[in-house]
Amino acid sequence: MKMTFRWFGEKFDTITPEQIRQISACVGVITTLYDTMPGEVWEVSAIKALKERVERAGLEISGIESVNIHDAIKAATPERDGYIENYIKTLERLGEVGIDLVCYNFMPVFDWTRSDLAKPRPDGSNVLSYDGSLIENMDFEQMLESLESKRGDFLLPGWEPERMARNKELFEIYKGVDEAKLRENLGYFLKAIMPTCEKYNIKMAIHPDDPAWSVFGLPRIVKNHEDLHALVNLAPSPCNGITLCTGSLGSNPDNDIPAIIRSLKGKIHFAHVRNVKYLGYRKFDEAAHLSEDGSLDMYEIMKAFYDIGFEGALRPDHGRMVWNEKSMPGYGLYDRAMGICYLSGLLEAIRKGRGDRRSALYSPAKEKP
Numbered sequence: 001m002k003m004t005f006r007w008f009g010e011k012f013d014t015i016t017p018e019q020i021r022q023i024s025a026c027v028g029v030i031t032t033l034y035d036t037m038p039g040e041v042w043e044v045s046a047i048k049a050l051k052e053r054v055e056r057a058g059l060e061i062s063g064i065e066s067v068n069i070h071d072a073i074k075a076a077t078p079e080r081d082g083y084i085e086n087y088i089k090t091l092e093r094l095g096e097v098g099i100d101l102v103c104y105n106f107m108p109v110f111d112w113t114r115s116d117l118a119k120p121r122p123d124g125s126n127v128l129s130y131d132g133s134l135i136e137n138m139d140f141e142q143m144l145e146s147l148e149s150k151r152g153d154f155l156l157p158g159w160e161p162e163r164m165a166r167n168k169e170l171f172e173i174y175k176g177v178d179e180a181k182l183r184e185n186l187g188y189f190l191k192a193i194m195p196t197c198e199k200y201n202i203k204m205a206i207h208p209d210d211p212a213w214s215v216f217g218l219p220r221i222v223k224n225h226e227d228l229h230a231l232v233n234l235a236p237s238p239c240n241g242i243t244l245c246t247g248s249l250g251s252n253p254d255n256d257i258p259a260i261i262r263s264l265k266g267k268i269h270f271a272h273v274r275n276v277k278y279l280g281y282r283k284f285d286e287a288a289h290l291s292e293d294g295s296l297d298m299y300e301i302m303k304a305f306y307d308i309g310f311e312g313a314l315r316p317d318h319g320r321m322v323w324n325e326k327s328m329p330g331y332g333l334y335d336r337a338m339g340i341c342y343l344s345g346l347l348e349a350i351r352k353g354r355g356d357r358r359s360a361l362y363s364p365a366k367e368k369p
């Protein structure tokens, strides 16, 4: 496993690659060109500049999260083939500089949803939180206003104001797109891009829906074991796989995360690891990574990744906001750094318990001559 850290780029993140480098165990960043819109072809010069910036700090780009997919592709409007061509062009440009992991999602209109971006905890920290009873009583406009009022100066990935200004139009194009249709559109997209992915060995890793159920009446097709296996079968290729996000899938207590991991050997290309605390039906708080702080057993999760021979990039996902840090909700430095160290500790114990003496910094990339 390769331990990595999400970084939003110089213009958008409060954290520097130099700070990330000082987190022991971390070998790379997961990043993106955050100022490109879905559908745009990425500029070669911008990709190279990003790569150089990361490498200057002694890190690698371990993957891109995300190359976002234009709604024309998700909803299969007449413009989709042009946008797929653009997507392929971006993949080629990433492949040319040796980037071999791309995370994406196929959620209509917006991606993750929360009712609170900074819910106070008794320990003085705060967390992202979801309360279904609040969300179900809001319409989408109210949801947007609520997030807008809480985000402070920070951008929220997946809720770009430029796109959200068009939300009525976006909802309109998804009329008549049910789960079956959305899955068909995903299959069409995957079949079109797989030859390019195979040529450059780019592993595509779809992110599960967050939370793992339908919100605002929009279809969701990456929620559980069944959906993940259907996705894998849509386009059989070593490059078609999954971002196993424990927190997104874990929002639904019916999802047995270690069992899901074990069932997807060879199909998990990227891992997001975080904990959630169940508070009731469709109600949860995010938590510290520590097992005891939430409802997921992080030891069992890391063991499952180890047992299936997962050697891809893993990153700690959202943390709490601690020590009065000010940053993008969920993406402060401190709690994610504590998270990655905790996960690395679990992994060292699992490895040594199995007689595996590889160093904690082992990563497949580093073994290459």
Ligand SMILES: [Mn+2]
Pocket (backbone or CB within 6 Å): 207, 245, 247, 248, 272, 317
């Ligand atoms: Mn995630």
